[in-house]
Every structure is written in C-alpha cells, then in structure tokens.
Amino acid sequence: FVATVKTGPSFADAAVGRIAQGTKVLAEGGYDKIFRTTFETAPEEQLLKTYACYLSTSAGPVMGVLYLSSQKLAFCSDNPLSYQVGAQTQWSYYKVAIPLHQLRAVNPSTGKANPAEKYIQIISVDNHEFWFMGFVHYDSAVKNLQRPLQPARSS
Helix, strand or coil: CCCCCCCCCCHHHHHHHHHHHHHHHHHCCCHHHHHHHHCCCCCCCCEEEEEEEEEEECCEEEEEEEEEECCEEEEEECCCEEEEECCEEEEECCEEEEEHHHEEEEEEEECCCCCCCEEEEEEECCCCEEEEECCCCHHHHHHHHHHHHCCCCCC
16 A cells, blocks of 8 residues: 655646636636736736646645736735634635746756656745746746846847
8 A cells, every 4th residue: 555645736626726717717807907906016017927826835735826927926826715813714815926026036846756746936035935836838837937037138
C-alpha cells in the first residue's frame, strides 16, 4: 500500500472550476471589467494577460485569476474565503497586488516528488513569496510574467 499526498486539485476539479469561472467572467462583463472593479487601477493602466490558476496558501490551494497589467501583478480568488474574527465567521476574497516595480523575481519551479507539478514563484522586493500553480499554458505564463523584470529597451 502506497499513500499519496495530494498537493493540488485534480484535472477534473480544475476543469469544472474553469467552466464555472468562464460563466462568471461572461456574466460580469469580461476580465478587464472584473480587474478594474476588483483592484485600484490608473486610467491609463492596461490589462495585458489573465491566467486562471491557484495560489498556494497555508490553508491549501485557492482557485482564482492572476492578472498582469501594465502596472501590477494581481490575484483574486474566484470565491470568498471564510475566516474567524472572534466568534464570528466572515467572508472575503483573497487578493494580492504587487506593483511591477516591486517585483524582484519570477521563478519557474517543478515539484521534486512529481515533475509534472509546475509552480511559478513570485518574489517582491520586500521578500514576500507567492507560489502559483495549475496554469493551463505554463511556459507562456512564465515568459509573460518574467517580461516586466527584463531591462526596458530604449527607443
């Protein structure tokens, strides 16, 4: 008998989650509208890419969308998460926003036990680490998320 440790959602779970998320995106007017209502944005800020993925947290993986704009990298969970405040249970979306000028590193990583588990580690200049996983187009995500760290080309 071999025990297996499940570190992420199954492909079936992910597929069902993505269908539900696609329905939500259509209902709310698209990713750009959701991005602008979820996060504080500048009028000239442009949404460049969106990635359906999971953020690894101490409570387990949280499904949501990672947004790459011309000014920030931001993540918001698909659903509100519960947390305790005294005796009360409260609900809130899990949100992270890092201005691009505060990004220190974007590192691709694979699981040591299972090389099929691919992660992207994001590190801010103040040494906060975020681990994202479950990307449909992992290599493309790595390339696009690393782009803001490349030196600006002079025109």
